[in-house]
Amino acid sequence: MEKSNPAMTTPSVVPRPIRPDGLTAQTAGLFRRLASLVYDAFLLFAIALAYAAILLSVRVIFLGLDGATRYDSGPVGQWLGFVGLYVSLSGYYYICWRKQGQTLGMKSWRLKLQSCDGRRANAQQCIKRCLLAPLSVVSLIGFIWCLLPPHRACWHDLATETHVIVIPKES
DSSP, X not given: OOOOOTTTOOOSSOOOOXXXXXXXXXXXXHHHHHHHHHHHHHHHHHHHHHHHXXXXXXXXXXXXHHHHHHOOOHHHXXXXXXXXXXXXXXXXXXXXXXXXXXXXXXXXXXXXXXXXXXSOOOHHHHHHHHHHHHHHHHHSHHHHGXXXXXXXXXXXXXXXXXXXXXXXXXX
């Protein structure tokens, strides 16, 4: 019996998500996803403040207090600062998704990110997701996509072959 290589075939429809125990999982709906995103926004704000504090501290150390207040980084410095902020915020998601499949907001709303086969998302899927999910948020089309049958998955879920599932309540 010949095995098919999943990297060589692209399914026309992403398979139903499965839990690690092999049962079919419930795909997370739009409300839960957005609520989780709101929870995570508070933590992302704290990460952004910490990043800004580090940048300001470095500037004060090298330029002094007076020099730091008068310093103009210019467009290149501003873009580098923005890229650093993006990497910091994406790093939070990457670490959480790779380590346990959940961010703090996802834990609160009993959501979990996983691969289509029920395993934890791999590094490549997490990186792609960090690049594509902000586009879904900004355009809103990516999130509205999950309202459409048959997949009930967001655009970035389909593009990265991942699922956000609802974890059943523990008794």
